[in-house]
Amino acid sequence: MxxxxxxxxxxxxxxxxxxxxxxxxxxxxxxxxxxxxxxxxxxxxxxxxxxxxxxxxxxxxxxxxxxxxxxxxxxxxxxxxxxxxxxxxxxxxxxxxxxxxxxxxxxxxxxxxxxxxxxxxxxxxxxxxxxxxxxxxxxxxxxxxxxxxxxxxxxxxxxxxxxxxISSTRIREEMSKGNMEEVTDLLGYIYEIEGTVIHGDARGRLLGFPTANIKTKSTVRLPEEGVYVSELKVGDTWYPAMSSIGHNDTFGAGRELTVEVFILDFHRDIYGEQVAVRWNHHLRGQIAFNSAEALIEQLKQDELDTRAYFKKKTSK
Known part of the structure:
Protein backbone atom coordinates (compact mmCIF):
# COMPACT_ATOMS: atom_id res chain seq x y z
CA MET A 1 0.00 0.00 0.00
CA ILE A 166 -22.82 0.53 14.26
CA SER A 167 -20.94 3.79 14.75
CA SER A 168 -17.83 5.22 16.36
CA THR A 169 -20.09 7.19 18.72
CA ARG A 170 -21.79 4.01 19.91
CA ILE A 171 -18.43 2.31 20.43
CA ARG A 172 -17.19 5.24 22.52
CA GLU A 173 -20.35 5.05 24.63
CA GLU A 174 -19.86 1.33 25.28
CA MET A 175 -16.20 1.92 26.17
CA SER A 176 -17.22 4.55 28.72
CA LYS A 177 -19.27 1.83 30.45
CA GLY A 178 -16.52 -0.79 30.28
CA ASN A 179 -18.59 -2.99 27.97
CA MET A 180 -15.60 -4.39 26.12
CA GLU A 181 -17.34 -7.48 24.73
CA GLU A 182 -19.84 -5.16 23.04
CA VAL A 183 -16.97 -2.99 21.79
CA THR A 184 -15.26 -6.07 20.35
CA ASP A 185 -18.47 -7.11 18.60
CA LEU A 186 -19.01 -3.66 17.05
CA LEU A 187 -15.39 -3.27 15.97
CA GLY A 188 -14.95 -6.82 14.74
CA TYR A 189 -11.71 -7.09 16.73
CA ILE A 190 -10.47 -6.54 20.30
CA TYR A 191 -9.87 -2.88 21.11
CA GLU A 192 -6.17 -2.06 21.20
CA ILE A 193 -4.01 0.88 22.26
CA GLU A 194 -0.29 1.56 21.82
CA GLY A 195 2.24 3.03 24.20
CA THR A 196 5.68 2.92 25.77
CA VAL A 197 6.70 1.11 28.96
CA ILE A 198 8.02 3.68 31.44
CA HIS A 199 9.25 3.63 35.03
CA GLY A 200 6.52 4.03 37.64
CA ASP A 201 6.73 4.22 41.42
CA ALA A 202 7.33 0.41 41.67
CA ARG A 203 4.44 0.07 44.13
CA GLY A 204 3.06 -2.92 42.23
CA ARG A 205 6.33 -4.77 42.79
CA LEU A 206 6.09 -4.10 46.53
CA LEU A 207 2.53 -5.48 46.51
CA GLY A 208 3.63 -8.65 44.74
CA PHE A 209 2.12 -7.59 41.41
CA PRO A 210 4.88 -5.92 39.36
CA THR A 211 3.32 -3.95 36.54
CA ALA A 212 4.43 -2.43 33.28
CA ASN A 213 3.44 1.24 33.35
CA ILE A 214 2.23 2.26 29.88
CA LYS A 215 2.64 5.84 28.70
CA THR A 216 0.11 6.64 25.98
CA LYS A 217 -0.37 9.71 23.83
CA SER A 218 -2.97 12.20 25.07
CA THR A 219 -5.02 11.46 21.94
CA VAL A 220 -5.53 7.78 22.82
CA ARG A 221 -9.05 6.91 24.00
CA LEU A 222 -8.93 4.69 27.08
CA PRO A 223 -11.77 2.51 28.33
CA GLU A 224 -13.58 3.38 31.56
CA GLU A 225 -11.43 3.34 34.69
CA GLY A 226 -11.24 -0.12 36.20
CA VAL A 227 -9.48 -3.47 36.16
CA TYR A 228 -9.53 -5.52 32.96
CA VAL A 229 -8.56 -8.86 31.52
CA SER A 230 -6.12 -7.81 28.83
CA GLU A 231 -3.20 -8.83 26.64
CA LEU A 232 0.14 -7.10 26.17
CA LYS A 233 2.11 -7.27 22.94
CA VAL A 234 5.89 -7.26 23.37
CA GLY A 235 7.74 -7.64 20.08
CA ASP A 236 5.54 -9.93 18.00
CA THR A 237 4.06 -11.91 20.92
CA TRP A 238 0.82 -11.34 22.84
CA TYR A 239 0.93 -12.23 26.57
CA PRO A 240 -2.11 -12.73 28.85
CA ALA A 241 -2.36 -9.98 31.45
CA MET A 242 -4.60 -7.98 33.73
CA SER A 243 -4.59 -4.21 33.50
CA SER A 244 -5.68 -1.25 35.57
CA ILE A 245 -6.76 2.21 34.46
CA GLY A 246 -7.03 4.57 37.40
CA HIS A 247 -5.52 7.00 39.87
CA ASN A 248 -4.34 4.54 42.58
CA ASP A 249 -6.74 6.19 45.02
CA THR A 250 -5.80 3.71 47.77
CA PHE A 251 -2.51 5.62 48.10
CA GLY A 252 -3.93 9.14 48.09
CA ALA A 253 -6.29 11.41 46.18
CA GLY A 254 -5.36 13.56 43.19
CA ARG A 255 -2.91 11.15 41.61
CA GLU A 256 -2.24 11.07 37.88
CA LEU A 257 -4.22 8.63 35.73
CA THR A 258 -2.09 5.59 34.92
CA VAL A 259 -2.31 2.46 32.77
CA GLU A 260 -0.63 -0.47 34.53
CA VAL A 261 -0.33 -4.00 33.17
CA PHE A 262 0.48 -7.12 35.21
CA ILE A 263 1.63 -9.82 32.77
CA LEU A 264 0.89 -13.36 33.86
CA ASP A 265 3.98 -15.56 34.32
CA PHE A 266 6.29 -12.95 32.79
CA HIS A 267 9.66 -12.03 34.28
CA ARG A 268 11.48 -9.90 31.69
CA ASP A 269 12.56 -6.28 31.93
CA ILE A 270 10.73 -4.38 29.17
CA TYR A 271 11.32 -0.74 30.12
CA GLY A 272 11.42 1.48 27.05
CA GLU A 273 9.64 -1.04 24.81
CA GLN A 274 6.92 0.04 22.37
CA VAL A 275 3.95 -2.17 23.23
CA ALA A 276 0.24 -2.61 22.56
CA VAL A 277 -2.57 -3.49 24.97
CA ARG A 278 -5.79 -5.32 24.12
CA TRP A 279 -8.81 -4.77 26.37
CA ASN A 280 -10.75 -8.04 26.52
CA HIS A 281 -13.06 -7.91 29.53
CA HIS A 282 -13.95 -5.55 32.38
CA LEU A 283 -13.45 -7.25 35.76
CA ARG A 284 -14.43 -4.47 38.16
CA GLY A 285 -14.42 -0.75 38.77
CA GLN A 286 -11.75 1.13 40.66
CA ILE A 287 -11.98 0.98 44.46
CA ALA A 288 -10.13 2.96 47.14
CA PHE A 289 -9.17 0.25 49.65
CA ASN A 290 -8.70 0.87 53.37
CA SER A 291 -5.28 -0.75 53.38
CA ALA A 292 -2.57 -2.20 51.17
CA GLU A 293 -3.45 -5.64 52.56
CA ALA A 294 -7.06 -5.32 51.35
CA LEU A 295 -5.82 -4.27 47.92
CA ILE A 296 -3.48 -7.27 47.73
CA GLU A 297 -6.34 -9.66 48.52
CA GLN A 298 -8.44 -8.12 45.75
CA LEU A 299 -5.55 -8.30 43.30
CA LYS A 300 -5.16 -11.99 44.08
CA GLN A 301 -8.83 -12.48 43.21
CA ASP A 302 -8.42 -10.40 40.05
CA GLU A 303 -5.55 -12.66 39.00
CA LEU A 304 -7.65 -15.78 39.60
CA ASP A 305 -10.49 -14.28 37.57
CA THR A 306 -8.08 -13.34 34.78
CA ARG A 307 -6.59 -16.83 34.62
CA ALA A 308 -10.10 -18.32 34.59
CA TYR A 309 -11.04 -16.07 31.66
CA PHE A 310 -8.11 -17.22 29.55
CA LYS A 311 -8.60 -20.87 30.53
CA LYS A 312 -12.22 -20.67 29.42
CA LYS A 313 -11.20 -18.90 26.21
CA THR A 314 -8.61 -21.53 25.27
CA SER A 315 -10.98 -24.42 26.06
CA LYS A 316 -13.54 -23.24 23.50
Whole structure:
Protein backbone atom coordinates (compact mmCIF):
# COMPACT_ATOMS: atom_id res chain seq x y z
CA MET A 1 0.00 0.00 0.00
CA UNK A 2 1.25 3.48 -0.88
CA UNK A 3 0.52 6.28 1.61
CA UNK A 4 0.10 9.69 -0.04
CA UNK A 5 -0.04 12.72 2.27
CA UNK A 6 -1.79 15.72 0.71
CA UNK A 7 -1.93 19.30 1.88
CA UNK A 8 -4.33 21.69 0.17
CA UNK A 9 -3.69 22.84 -2.47
CA UNK A 10 -1.80 19.82 -3.72
CA UNK A 11 0.02 19.35 -7.03
CA UNK A 12 -1.49 17.01 -9.61
CA UNK A 13 1.92 15.37 -9.95
CA UNK A 14 1.39 13.94 -6.44
CA UNK A 15 -1.52 11.82 -7.70
CA UNK A 16 -0.92 8.39 -9.30
CA UNK A 17 -2.19 8.21 -12.87
CA UNK A 18 -4.24 5.01 -12.48
CA UNK A 19 -8.02 5.10 -12.44
CA UNK A 20 -9.39 4.15 -9.02
CA UNK A 21 -12.34 3.24 -6.91
CA UNK A 22 -12.19 5.98 -4.24
CA UNK A 23 -13.58 5.24 -0.77
CA UNK A 24 -14.37 8.28 1.39
CA UNK A 25 -14.55 8.55 5.17
CA UNK A 26 -12.72 9.41 8.38
CA UNK A 27 -12.92 5.81 9.67
CA UNK A 28 -12.14 6.31 13.37
CA UNK A 29 -12.06 2.83 14.84
CA UNK A 30 -12.40 1.08 11.48
CA UNK A 31 -15.41 -0.80 12.80
CA UNK A 32 -17.63 -3.29 10.98
CA UNK A 33 -19.61 -0.53 9.27
CA UNK A 34 -16.43 1.07 7.95
CA UNK A 35 -15.12 -2.28 6.75
CA UNK A 36 -18.33 -2.86 4.81
CA UNK A 37 -17.76 0.42 2.96
CA UNK A 38 -14.13 -0.42 2.16
CA UNK A 39 -14.96 -3.99 1.16
CA UNK A 40 -17.64 -2.64 -1.21
CA UNK A 41 -14.93 -0.52 -2.81
CA UNK A 42 -12.56 -3.47 -3.02
CA UNK A 43 -15.17 -5.63 -4.76
CA UNK A 44 -15.76 -2.88 -7.33
CA UNK A 45 -12.03 -2.44 -7.88
CA UNK A 46 -11.55 -6.16 -8.47
CA UNK A 47 -14.56 -6.37 -10.79
CA UNK A 48 -13.48 -3.43 -12.94
CA UNK A 49 -9.72 -3.99 -12.64
CA UNK A 50 -9.11 -0.65 -10.94
CA UNK A 51 -6.90 0.36 -8.03
CA UNK A 52 -8.52 0.74 -4.61
CA UNK A 53 -7.92 4.13 -3.00
CA UNK A 54 -9.14 5.47 0.34
CA UNK A 55 -9.19 9.14 1.30
CA UNK A 56 -9.15 10.05 4.98
CA UNK A 57 -7.89 12.95 7.12
CA UNK A 58 -4.88 13.34 9.38
CA UNK A 59 -7.05 14.75 12.19
CA UNK A 60 -10.70 15.02 13.17
CA UNK A 61 -12.65 17.85 11.47
CA UNK A 62 -13.87 19.14 14.86
CA UNK A 63 -10.34 20.45 15.51
CA UNK A 64 -11.01 23.03 12.78
CA UNK A 65 -14.78 23.44 12.97
CA UNK A 66 -15.21 23.38 16.75
CA UNK A 67 -11.75 24.68 17.73
CA UNK A 68 -10.96 21.56 19.75
CA UNK A 69 -7.29 21.44 20.76
CA UNK A 70 -5.54 18.62 18.88
CA UNK A 71 -4.14 17.17 22.13
CA UNK A 72 -7.67 16.98 23.56
CA UNK A 73 -9.02 14.72 20.83
CA UNK A 74 -9.48 11.06 21.79
CA UNK A 75 -9.26 8.65 18.86
CA UNK A 76 -10.28 5.00 18.69
CA UNK A 77 -7.46 4.44 16.20
CA UNK A 78 -4.25 6.35 15.70
CA UNK A 79 -3.23 7.27 12.18
CA UNK A 80 -0.60 4.50 12.34
CA UNK A 81 -3.20 1.93 13.39
CA UNK A 82 -5.49 3.12 10.62
CA UNK A 83 -2.71 2.64 8.09
CA UNK A 84 -2.15 -0.91 9.31
CA UNK A 85 -5.86 -1.77 9.02
CA UNK A 86 -6.07 -0.27 5.53
CA UNK A 87 -3.14 -2.33 4.32
CA UNK A 88 -4.78 -5.47 5.71
CA UNK A 89 -7.99 -4.59 3.84
CA UNK A 90 -6.17 -4.53 0.50
CA UNK A 91 -6.05 -0.76 -0.10
CA UNK A 92 -3.63 0.27 -2.86
CA UNK A 93 -3.48 4.02 -2.18
CA UNK A 94 -4.21 5.70 1.14
CA UNK A 95 -4.66 9.46 0.82
CA UNK A 96 -4.14 11.25 4.13
CA UNK A 97 -5.38 14.80 3.64
CA UNK A 98 -4.33 17.44 6.17
CA UNK A 99 -7.58 18.83 7.55
CA UNK A 100 -6.65 22.51 7.52
CA UNK A 101 -8.90 25.58 7.54
CA UNK A 102 -8.23 26.10 3.82
CA UNK A 103 -9.32 22.54 3.07
CA UNK A 104 -12.35 22.78 5.39
CA UNK A 105 -13.57 25.93 3.63
CA UNK A 106 -13.65 24.37 0.16
CA UNK A 107 -17.09 24.77 -1.45
CA UNK A 108 -18.71 21.37 -2.14
CA UNK A 109 -18.20 21.65 -5.90
CA UNK A 110 -14.49 22.36 -5.45
CA UNK A 111 -14.14 19.41 -3.09
CA UNK A 112 -15.76 17.08 -5.61
CA UNK A 113 -13.66 18.45 -8.46
CA UNK A 114 -10.33 18.33 -6.63
CA UNK A 115 -10.71 15.43 -4.22
CA UNK A 116 -12.80 12.97 -6.21
CA UNK A 117 -12.52 13.78 -9.93
CA UNK A 118 -8.87 14.88 -9.84
CA UNK A 119 -7.95 11.79 -7.81
CA UNK A 120 -8.96 9.83 -10.92
CA UNK A 121 -12.04 8.21 -9.42
CA UNK A 122 -14.29 6.16 -11.66
CA UNK A 123 -16.34 5.22 -8.58
CA UNK A 124 -16.85 7.14 -5.33
CA UNK A 125 -17.90 4.89 -2.45
CA UNK A 126 -19.04 6.12 0.96
CA UNK A 127 -21.40 5.45 3.82
CA UNK A 128 -24.94 6.81 3.63
CA UNK A 129 -24.16 9.67 6.05
CA UNK A 130 -20.93 10.98 4.48
CA UNK A 131 -20.66 14.77 4.20
CA UNK A 132 -18.08 16.98 2.48
CA UNK A 133 -19.18 20.36 3.78
CA UNK A 134 -22.32 21.77 5.43
CA UNK A 135 -24.81 18.91 5.64
CA UNK A 136 -27.66 20.91 4.09
CA UNK A 137 -25.72 21.37 0.83
CA UNK A 138 -22.98 18.70 0.94
CA UNK A 139 -24.55 15.35 1.79
CA UNK A 140 -24.95 12.23 -0.34
CA UNK A 141 -28.27 13.45 -1.74
CA UNK A 142 -26.52 16.47 -3.31
CA UNK A 143 -23.53 14.54 -4.66
CA UNK A 144 -25.00 13.66 -8.11
CA UNK A 145 -25.39 17.37 -8.89
CA UNK A 146 -21.73 18.05 -8.15
CA UNK A 147 -20.56 14.81 -9.82
CA UNK A 148 -22.06 15.77 -13.20
CA UNK A 149 -21.90 12.13 -14.31
CA UNK A 150 -18.09 12.10 -14.17
CA UNK A 151 -18.00 9.14 -11.78
CA UNK A 152 -20.37 6.53 -10.40
CA UNK A 153 -21.69 7.12 -6.87
CA UNK A 154 -22.00 4.04 -4.65
CA UNK A 155 -23.64 4.55 -1.27
CA UNK A 156 -23.39 1.83 1.38
CA UNK A 157 -26.38 1.58 3.75
CA UNK A 158 -25.86 1.61 7.51
CA UNK A 159 -24.66 -1.53 9.23
CA UNK A 160 -26.77 -2.42 12.25
CA UNK A 161 -26.39 -4.54 15.36
CA UNK A 162 -29.60 -5.41 17.24
CA UNK A 163 -31.47 -2.68 15.38
CA UNK A 164 -28.93 0.05 16.15
CA UNK A 165 -26.42 1.63 13.81
CA ILE A 166 -22.82 0.53 14.26
CA SER A 167 -20.94 3.79 14.75
CA SER A 168 -17.83 5.22 16.36
CA THR A 169 -20.09 7.19 18.72
CA ARG A 170 -21.79 4.01 19.91
CA ILE A 171 -18.43 2.31 20.43
CA ARG A 172 -17.19 5.24 22.52
CA GLU A 173 -20.35 5.05 24.63
CA GLU A 174 -19.86 1.33 25.28
CA MET A 175 -16.20 1.92 26.17
CA SER A 176 -17.22 4.55 28.72
CA LYS A 177 -19.27 1.83 30.45
CA GLY A 178 -16.52 -0.79 30.28
CA ASN A 179 -18.59 -2.99 27.97
CA MET A 180 -15.60 -4.39 26.12
CA GLU A 181 -17.34 -7.48 24.73
CA GLU A 182 -19.84 -5.16 23.04
CA VAL A 183 -16.97 -2.99 21.79
CA THR A 184 -15.26 -6.07 20.35
CA ASP A 185 -18.47 -7.11 18.60
CA LEU A 186 -19.01 -3.66 17.05
CA LEU A 187 -15.39 -3.27 15.97
CA GLY A 188 -14.95 -6.82 14.74
CA TYR A 189 -11.71 -7.09 16.73
CA ILE A 190 -10.47 -6.54 20.30
CA TYR A 191 -9.87 -2.88 21.11
CA GLU A 192 -6.17 -2.06 21.20
CA ILE A 193 -4.01 0.88 22.26
CA GLU A 194 -0.29 1.56 21.82
CA GLY A 195 2.24 3.03 24.20
CA THR A 196 5.68 2.92 25.77
CA VAL A 197 6.70 1.11 28.96
CA ILE A 198 8.02 3.68 31.44
CA HIS A 199 9.25 3.63 35.03
CA GLY A 200 6.52 4.03 37.64
CA ASP A 201 6.73 4.22 41.42
CA ALA A 202 7.33 0.41 41.67
CA ARG A 203 4.44 0.07 44.13
CA GLY A 204 3.06 -2.92 42.23
CA ARG A 205 6.33 -4.77 42.79
CA LEU A 206 6.09 -4.10 46.53
CA LEU A 207 2.53 -5.48 46.51
CA GLY A 208 3.63 -8.65 44.74
CA PHE A 209 2.12 -7.59 41.41
CA PRO A 210 4.88 -5.92 39.36
CA THR A 211 3.32 -3.95 36.54
CA ALA A 212 4.43 -2.43 33.28
CA ASN A 213 3.44 1.24 33.35
CA ILE A 214 2.23 2.26 29.88
CA LYS A 215 2.64 5.84 28.70
CA THR A 216 0.11 6.64 25.98
CA LYS A 217 -0.37 9.71 23.83
CA SER A 218 -2.97 12.20 25.07
CA THR A 219 -5.02 11.46 21.94
CA VAL A 220 -5.53 7.78 22.82
CA ARG A 221 -9.05 6.91 24.00
CA LEU A 222 -8.93 4.69 27.08
CA PRO A 223 -11.77 2.51 28.33
CA GLU A 224 -13.58 3.38 31.56
CA GLU A 225 -11.43 3.34 34.69
CA GLY A 226 -11.24 -0.12 36.20
CA VAL A 227 -9.48 -3.47 36.16
CA TYR A 228 -9.53 -5.52 32.96
CA VAL A 229 -8.56 -8.86 31.52
CA SER A 230 -6.12 -7.81 28.83
CA GLU A 231 -3.20 -8.83 26.64
CA LEU A 232 0.14 -7.10 26.17
CA LYS A 233 2.11 -7.27 22.94
CA VAL A 234 5.89 -7.26 23.37
CA GLY A 235 7.74 -7.64 20.08
CA ASP A 236 5.54 -9.93 18.00
CA THR A 237 4.06 -11.91 20.92
CA TRP A 238 0.82 -11.34 22.84
CA TYR A 239 0.93 -12.23 26.57
CA PRO A 240 -2.11 -12.73 28.85
CA ALA A 241 -2.36 -9.98 31.45
CA MET A 242 -4.60 -7.98 33.73
CA SER A 243 -4.59 -4.21 33.50
CA SER A 244 -5.68 -1.25 35.57
CA ILE A 245 -6.76 2.21 34.46
CA GLY A 246 -7.03 4.57 37.40
CA HIS A 247 -5.52 7.00 39.87
CA ASN A 248 -4.34 4.54 42.58
CA ASP A 249 -6.74 6.19 45.02
CA THR A 250 -5.80 3.71 47.77
CA PHE A 251 -2.51 5.62 48.10
CA GLY A 252 -3.93 9.14 48.09
CA ALA A 253 -6.29 11.41 46.18
CA GLY A 254 -5.36 13.56 43.19
CA ARG A 255 -2.91 11.15 41.61
CA GLU A 256 -2.24 11.07 37.88
CA LEU A 257 -4.22 8.63 35.73
CA THR A 258 -2.09 5.59 34.92
CA VAL A 259 -2.31 2.46 32.77
CA GLU A 260 -0.63 -0.47 34.53
CA VAL A 261 -0.33 -4.00 33.17
CA PHE A 262 0.48 -7.12 35.21
CA ILE A 263 1.63 -9.82 32.77
CA LEU A 264 0.89 -13.36 33.86
CA ASP A 265 3.98 -15.56 34.32
CA PHE A 266 6.29 -12.95 32.79
CA HIS A 267 9.66 -12.03 34.28
CA ARG A 268 11.48 -9.90 31.69
CA ASP A 269 12.56 -6.28 31.93
CA ILE A 270 10.73 -4.38 29.17
CA TYR A 271 11.32 -0.74 30.12
CA GLY A 272 11.42 1.48 27.05
CA GLU A 273 9.64 -1.04 24.81
CA GLN A 274 6.92 0.04 22.37
CA VAL A 275 3.95 -2.17 23.23
CA ALA A 276 0.24 -2.61 22.56
CA VAL A 277 -2.57 -3.49 24.97
CA ARG A 278 -5.79 -5.32 24.12
CA TRP A 279 -8.81 -4.77 26.37
CA ASN A 280 -10.75 -8.04 26.52
CA HIS A 281 -13.06 -7.91 29.53
CA HIS A 282 -13.95 -5.55 32.38
CA LEU A 283 -13.45 -7.25 35.76
CA ARG A 284 -14.43 -4.47 38.16
CA GLY A 285 -14.42 -0.75 38.77
CA GLN A 286 -11.75 1.13 40.66
CA ILE A 287 -11.98 0.98 44.46
CA ALA A 288 -10.13 2.96 47.14
CA PHE A 289 -9.17 0.25 49.65
CA ASN A 290 -8.70 0.87 53.37
CA SER A 291 -5.28 -0.75 53.38
CA ALA A 292 -2.57 -2.20 51.17
CA GLU A 293 -3.45 -5.64 52.56
CA ALA A 294 -7.06 -5.32 51.35
CA LEU A 295 -5.82 -4.27 47.92
CA ILE A 296 -3.48 -7.27 47.73
CA GLU A 297 -6.34 -9.66 48.52
CA GLN A 298 -8.44 -8.12 45.75
CA LEU A 299 -5.55 -8.30 43.30
CA LYS A 300 -5.16 -11.99 44.08
CA GLN A 301 -8.83 -12.48 43.21
CA ASP A 302 -8.42 -10.40 40.05
CA GLU A 303 -5.55 -12.66 39.00
CA LEU A 304 -7.65 -15.78 39.60
CA ASP A 305 -10.49 -14.28 37.57
CA THR A 306 -8.08 -13.34 34.78
CA ARG A 307 -6.59 -16.83 34.62
CA ALA A 308 -10.10 -18.32 34.59
CA TYR A 309 -11.04 -16.07 31.66
CA PHE A 310 -8.11 -17.22 29.55
CA LYS A 311 -8.60 -20.87 30.53
CA LYS A 312 -12.22 -20.67 29.42
CA LYS A 313 -11.20 -18.90 26.21
CA THR A 314 -8.61 -21.53 25.27
CA SER A 315 -10.98 -24.42 26.06
CA LYS A 316 -13.54 -23.24 23.50
Missing amino acids: EIIKLRHPYKQSEIPAERVVLVLGFFDGLHRGHKKVIETGRELAEKHQLKLAVMTFNQHPSIVFQKVLPENMRYLTSLEQKEKHMAELGVDYLYEVEFTSDFANLPPQNFVDQYIVDLNADYAVSGFDYTYGPKEIADIAHLPGYAKERFVIVTVPKEEEEGQK
